[in-house]
Amino acid sequence: MPTTTDFSNSDLSNSRIAVLGAGKMGGILLQAFLKQQILSPDRLFATVAHAERAAALSSQWGIEVSTDNVAIAGKADVILIGVKPFQVPALIEEIRPALTSDKLLISFAASVRTEAIEKTAVEEVPVVRAMPNTPSMLGAGISALCRGRFVQPQHMALAESLFAAVGRTVIVDEKHMDAVTGLSASGPAFIYIILESLAEAGVKVGLPRDIATLLAAQTTFGAAKMVLETGYHPALLKDAVTTPAGCTIDGILELEEGGLRVTLIKAVMRATQRAKELAAG
Ligand SMILES: NC(=O)c1ccc[n+]([C@@H]2O[C@H](COP(=O)([O-])OP(=O)(O)OC[C@H]3O[C@@H](n4cnc5c(N)ncnc54)[C@H](OP(=O)(O)O)[C@@H]3O)[C@@H](O)[C@H]2O)c1
Numbered sequence: 656m657p658t659t660t661d662f663s664n665s666d667l668s669n670s671r672i673a674v675l676g677a678g679k680m681g682g683i684l685l686q687a688f689l690k691q692q693i694l695s696p697d698r699l700f701a702t703v704a705h706a707e708r709a710a711a712l713s714s715q716w717g718i719e720v721s722t723d724n725v726a727i728a729g730k731a732d733v734i735l736i737g738v739k740p741f742q743v744p745a746l747i748e749e750i751r752p753a754l755t756s757d758k759l760l761i762s763f764a765a766s767v768r769t770e771a772i773e774k775t776a777v778e779e780v781p782v783v784r785a786m787p788n789t790p791s792m793l794g795a796g797i798s799a800l801c802r803g804r805f806v807q808p809q810h811m812a813l814a815e816s817l818f819a820a821v822g823r824t825v826i827v828d829e830k831h832m833d834a835v836t837g838l839s840a841s842g843p844a845f846i847y848i849i850l851e852s853l854a855e856a857g858v859k860v861g862l863p864r865d866i867a868t869l870l871a872a873q874t875t876f877g878a879a880k881m882v883l884e885t886g887y888h889p890a891l892l893k894d895a896v897t898t899p900a901g902c903t904i905d906g907i908l909e910l911e912e913g914g915l916r917v918t919l920i921k922a923v924m925r926a927t928q929r930a931k932e933l934a935a936g
Contacts (some may be wrong), residue, residue, distance in 0.1 A: 678788070737764070754777075769784050782805070799835040813828070853875075
């Protein structure tokens with residue numbers, strides 16, 4: 656019989672955490688939890704759809720991985736939902752026998768509202784919705800969290816400390832979760848395209864590819880760090896690079912003419928719109 660988590664204490668080491676649907680994002684979170692040693696491997700559980708993948712992941716991660724969602728949900732007191740958005744209702748329905756109000760459900764599926772999960776779960780289960788991103792793999796993620804109807808401050812504190820183990824966290828109102836999905840969950844892909852393009856540009860102007868990629872990546876990292884650590888508006892930091900009649904302003908003119916700014920804004924708008932639709936399948 657699993658011990659029940661004391662949710663008044665956001666120390667995670669006494670929790671039993673299950674990730675139902677340990678695919679790309681769930682796997683990243685689990686591996687980060689293991690790497691950060693936030694709790695011992697015998698307190699981490701996971702499920703996937705295919706038995707052979709479950710066996711392979713179990714030996715790779717050294718934790719119990721199965722295809723039996725009900726059994727694994729029964730063993731855990733914090734249950735993370737990581738299946739595709741359209742699969743969430745069926746999964747909640749399936750594990751309903753194992754859901755009690757002393758468990759904490761955390762869904763990181765895009766698009767699926769806490770209200771929809773609460774309705775399917777029936778019991779007054781606390782539901783936190785989270786939106787992490789893939790840099791969580793290196794502890795450099797950003798996760799937005801929002802609370803469902805039955806969530807108490809101690810549940811939120813536990814969810815926050817869980818995601819703080821893989822990067823930064825922000826708490827938002829649920830109405831902003833699709834926008835978060837379009838910006839920071841899809842965002843790494845947008846940044847990789849910018850980074851790849853900068854590296855290609857370096858090759859075009861004669862740099863070896865490996866050096867061009869390193870210059871582009873460290874420049875992206877450094878610029879982000881400047882924004883995060885100085886707190887200055889990005890425009891101010893841009894102005895500091897832009898010497899009058901220098902070379903940067905010529906590059907900026909090309910960016911503006913090519914519509915980079917508008918293109919990025921539209922990319923986030925489109926991704927946000929799509930995030931609103933995903934739950935419907
Ligand atoms: N990828 C991202 O950057 C990202 C970021 C934030 C949030 N998310 C969210 O994370 C969720 C998963 O996305 P993903 O990119 O990680 O997809 P994914 O790699 O396809 O992962 C889905 C996982 O769910 C498993 N699964 C399917 N049906 C199941 C069932 N009935 N019971 C248990 N496991 C089941 C699959 O098992 P098999 O491996 O055996 O097929 C797979 O491992 C989505 O809801 C998405 O919105 C993703």
